[in-house]
Amino acid sequence: MHMNIPPEKNDMGLFLIVTQLTNIKQKKESQALNEYKKNVSKTTEEKRIKLYRSLAARTKVMRDKTFLEKLAEEVPEKNVVEDTCNWTTLKHNFLLRPYNYSKVKGKLKLRKARKGERFHTEDDEYKMSGKEIVLSDEQKILSVVPVFDSPETKVGPETEELVLIGYGLDGISKSEARAAMEETINILKTACNARKKSTIFLE
Numbered sequence: 001m002h003m004n005i006p007p008e009k010n011d012m013g014l015f016l017i018v019t020q021l022t023n024i025k026q027k028k029e030s031q032a033l034n035e036y037k038k039n040v041s042k043t044t045e046e047k048r049i050k051l052y053r054s055l056a057a058r059t060k061v062m063r064d065k066t067f068l069e070k071l072a073e074e075v076p077e078k079n080v081v082e083d084t085c086n087w088t089t090l091k092h093n094f095l096l097r098p099y100n101y102s103k104v105k106g107k108l109k110l111r112k113a114r115k116g117e118r119f120h121t122e123d124d125e126y127k128m129s130g131k132e133i134v135l136s137d138e139q140k141i142l143s144v145v146p147v148f149d150s151p152e153t154k155v156g157p158e159t160e161e162l163v164l165i166g167y168g169l170d171g172i173s174k175s176e177a178r179a180a181m182e183e184t185i186n187i188l189k190t191a192c193n194a195r196k197k198s199t200i201f202l203e
Contacts, residue, residue, distance in 0.1 A: 013169055013170035014055070014110070014133065014145075014167065014168070014169060015168040015169075015177075015201065015202065016110065016166065016167060016202040017165070017166040017168065017177045017178065017199065017200075017201050018108075018163065018164070018165050018166075018199065018200050018202060019163070019181055019185060019196060019197075019198065020101065020162070020163050020164075020197040020198050020199075021161065021162040021164065021185070021188060021194045021195065021196055021197065022160070022194070023160070023194060023195040024081065024159055024161065024188070024193070025160075025192055025193045026079055026080045026081060026157050026159070026191075026192050027080060027191070028080075029080065030080045030084075030187075030190070032187055032190040033080060033083060033187055033191055036084075036087060036187060037087055040087055040090055040091045041091075042071075042072055042075075042090065044068055044069075044071075044072040044090070044093055045093045047171070048068065048093035048094075048172075049066070049069055049072075051170075051172070052066040052068055052095060052169070053066055053069075054169075055169060056147055058131075059131050059132045059133050059145075060131040060132060061144055061145075061146075061147045066095075066146045066147055067089065067095055067097070067146055067147065068090075068093065068095060068146075071089060075087065075090065079156065079157055080188075081098050081155045081159065081162065081192065082154075084187045084188055084191065085097060085098045085164065085184060088180055088183050088187070089180070091180075091183075092180035092183070094172060094176060094177060095146050095166065095167045096164060096166040096167075096180055096181065096184060097143060097164070097165055097166075097167070098164050099143075099149075099153045099154075099155070099163050099164075099165065100154060100155050100156065100161075101161040101162055101163045102159070102160070103152055103153040104137045104142070104163065105137045105139045105140070106137050106138030107138060108135065108163070109135070109137070109138075110133065110134075110135055110145075110202075111133075111134060111136060112130065112131070112132070113128035113129070113131070113132040113133070113134045113144070114130060115128060115129060115130030117130075117141070119134070119141045119144055119148065119150070120150070120151070121148050121149075121150075121151065126144065126148065133145045135165065140152060143165075146167055162188075164181065164184060164185075166180060166181050177201075181199065185199075
């Protein structure tokens with residue numbers, strides 16, 4: 001797994017925790033996830049919401065609510081991988097997103113968007129101002145942090161390899177980020193027979 005984090009990311013106070021998982025075998029539902037959900041409160045920490053909204057404001061992505069705000073209102077049911085990441089995000093108030101690694105082309109890169117660059121969500125098109133922070137590969141944008149993900153790299157029932165990315169900000173410790181990631185990995189090991197290939201911090 002190759003990633004490129006440019007120096008300007010430090011201006012945003014942003015760090016990433018990145019894990020690659022293989023051997024994913026999803027079922028329609030997971031008892032391990034169902035048990036986990038029972039102990040998760042939908043009450044989010046206001047200070048965490050403010051951190052992610054502050055990033056959205058600084059990077060001019062204020063057109064929609066952040067992932068964390070959306071999950072506090074409703075946790076959608078999609079598949080075991082997506083659902084696990086949503087529930088651990090909600091529990092830890094730490095943004096963690098899964099991407100279908102087989103759809104990633106070349107190196108992953110965290111960068112500033114180019115002015116006029118276009119990003120397609122599932123039902124809309126977004127034109128970049130040039131201030132947004134995006135996660136991209138060598139061909140396309142995977143995510144506009146911390147609001148939108150691309151439908152091109154979303155996880156489906158046939159996904160066999162994942163890259164999980166946690167987006168940390170000033171005010172969130174590495175130990176908190178690692179705890180959220182490890183809990184997610186442990187659920188996916190039980191629920192999907194996942195195998196961890198690597199975990200790295202990028203800052």
